[in-house]
Amino acid sequence: MVGAANGVAGHGKDMLAMFPEALKSLAEADPEVAAIIEDEKRRQWRGIELIASENFTSRPVMEALGSCLTNKYSEGQPGARYYGGNENIDRIENLCKARALEAFHLSPDQWGVNVQPYSGSPANFAVYTALLSPHDRIMGLDLPSGGHLTHGYYTAGGKKISATSIFFESLPYKLDMGTGYLDHEKLEERALDYRPKLIICGGSAYPREWDYKRLRQIADKVGALLMMDMAHISGLVAAQEAAQPFEYADIVTTTTHKSLRGPRAGMIFFRRGPKPADRLGRDEDAGAVYDFEDRINFAVFPSLQGGPHNHQIGALAVALKHVQTPEFKQYAQQVKRNAAALGDTLTKHGYKLVTGGTDNHLVLWDLRPEGITGSKMEKACDLCHITLNKNAVVGDVSALTPGGVRIGSPAMTSRGLKEEDFARIADFLHEVLEECKATQRKSGKKLLEFSNTIETSPVIADIRRRVEEWAGSFPMPGFDVSAL
Known part of the structure; x- marks a missing residue:
């Protein structure tokens, strides 16, 4: 038995000699990639994720993915x-x-x-x-x-x-x-x-x-x-x-x-x-x-x-x-309530939603009455650590020059947010849009000049600071944020 054990140990040493990375952690084997992953964890945790097609999956799902x-x-x-x-x-x-x-x-x-x-x-x-x-x-x-x-x-x-x-x-x-x-x-x-x-x-x-x-x-x-x-x-x-x-x-x-x-x-x-x-x-x-x-x-x-x-x-x-759990049923119900709360708050601010509201997980915000394109709103939100996407709205002739943005509730609902929190998100979006309008009055309508101007906006910087402080107060499913 001792000989067999020593034999296994010997083969293990041979493997490490041929493939020394095999038993290392990612941080040991490739600190550059590990650091980028940590940065992405930090981005997800400290931001407001509103892309309707994205979500935060669970730790056991991630464990199976890495198996x-x-x-x-x-x-x-x-x-x-x-x-x-x-x-x-x-x-x-x-x-x-x-x-x-x-x-x-x-x-x-x-x-x-x-x-x-x-x-x-x-x-x-x-x-x-x-x-x-x-x-x-x-x-x-x-x-x-x-x-x-x-x-x-x-x-x-x-x-x-x-x-x-x-x-x-x-x-x-x-x-x-x-x-x-x-x-x-x-x-x-x-x-x-x-x-x-x-x-x-x-x-x-x-x-x-x-x-x-x-x-x-x-x-x-x-x-x-x-x-x-x-x-x-x-x-x-x-x-x-x-x-x-x-x-x-x-x-x-x-x-x-x-x-x-x-x-x-x-x-x-x-x-x-x-x-x-x-x-x-x-x-x-x-x-x-x-x-x-x-x-x-x-x-x-x-x-x-x-x-x-x-x-x-x-x-x-x-x-x-x-x-198939009752917990997921409650999650789906909250997704719908949160999308409705966000849409209702935007409407109270005087904004136009496609179809006037939502039955599901997303709202489509028509920005054409505000004179701002979806591309500009997406750019400004990104600078504020709010992630959403430009999107065509009914009447647009092209998806490449969209008149609105798409906003979804699944991801932030996975972080435990409720209706009052999504109303707060709508308030953040209102602030961003107001600064978009102010910036466009200075820069003109061309996207490049607009982007260059809004990147240096102190208003945008202040919104980002408050967004990150607020978003970081909510739990993050799937990974530990305590060391970030």
């Missing part, structure tokens, strides 16, 4: 891998899939899920690859109306931006110019003319509920499949704090790091089993079954991806367990 699961190749599905040694990876992936169905209250007889997409954009393109042929027609919400690049988008000059618009033919639908709500009548009219094979709902900057029943009626009328991209609101959907798409959609995709508060990854939910009578195609007999599962699994791998990122899948399984 030995990252070492394993596992192309294929559980039980049918192209490499050996996947018995534990199969257990992790099967657990993640089971928890995904449970989290969204789905029967495994009626729905399946693929948890291998690296993120939401690959998930969407896998659906198109599986169910469409090249140059098939699709319809998704226009990007300047709050849609997403992967739903098909061309610039005003006809430039194809995403792979979706490169490989498929896209006719985006838009919002009602007066109300900012989805214009279902115009959508139906355009769909009847265009006859798409797939209608996509969901968006990245739409503050209202989706009328899935109405969209299903339109899809059926034109013979299209209906896909919901619930990336932004999936946490609200899981907590049953948003309208449920599964009764009406054929396919549902999502990211996992936004309101779901998990790691960065993607999922595809697909119908399985017998088709109901009202979903049968013209040439299908009663008893026909959905064929989405094999086609989508094949599209994810081997068509578009290589080996799954097993550390992501393990971390997602951890997050999906938490999604």
Whole structure:
């Protein structure tokens, strides 16, 4: 036994000689990267995070992301891998899939899920690859109306931006110019003319509920499949704090790091089993079954991806367990209350919100009446350690010159903020906008001159000081701030 122990010790010394970094901490092995990570921790802790697509995940999710699961190749599905040694990876992936169905209250007889997409954009393109042929027609919400690049988008000059618009033919639908709500009548009219094979709902900057029943009626009328991209609101959907798409959609995709508060990854939910009578195609007999599962699994791998990122899948399984707790239900409810409180306070300051408010986790603030572009407001907020993003609002002709900003509540709600705290955030935003107006009067309207001027503003410096002091008083999930 002593000899064996000495042998192991000897091999350990050999390993350290060949790979001396193997057992060091990150701070020891690469102090430069470690220092940047510490700076990012400090930035997240001392700032106000309002980007609607971002969140702060938990310590156990981070532990799974940094685990030995990252070492394993596992192309294929559980039980049918192209490499050996996947018995534990199969257990992790099967657990993640089971928890995904449970989290969204789905029967495994009626729905399946693929948890291998690296993120939401690959998930969407896998659906198109599986169910469409090249140059098939699709319809998704226009990007300047709050849609997403992967739903098909061309610039005003006809430039194809995403792979979706490169490989498929896209006719985006838009919002009602007066109300900012989805214009279902115009959508139906355009769909009847265009006859798409797939209608996509969901968006990245739409503050209202989706009328899935109405969209299903339109899809059926034109013979299209209906896909919901619930990336932004999936946490609200899981907590049953948003309208449920599964009764009406054929396919549902999502990211996992936004309101779901998990790691960065993607999922595809697909119908399985017998088709109901009202979903049968013209040439299908009663008893026909959905064929989405094999086609989508094949599209994810081997068509578009290589080996799954097993550390992501393990971390997602951890997050999906938490999604099923009463605590997460309370979190989702608070997300909505906080977004509403922020929107109400901005409205009291006299500002205009697209649709006049919100049903979900975000508000879209129309800055055009104030004479300030979204780009300038984003720049000024960044200088104040408030992170939000410029965003097109209804009526904008381009997403590149946006007239507003998008503000989300998930991340700061994860830090324990309540309605009165989001009212305080709205007050900070009011102060920033007032200084934007004052700066523009001095600098003129060109972004470069505006940016150069506001960077030296003592008012902005004072707001930043107060923001950092205030934000630093709240807890930070996922990592320890005591040493920062």
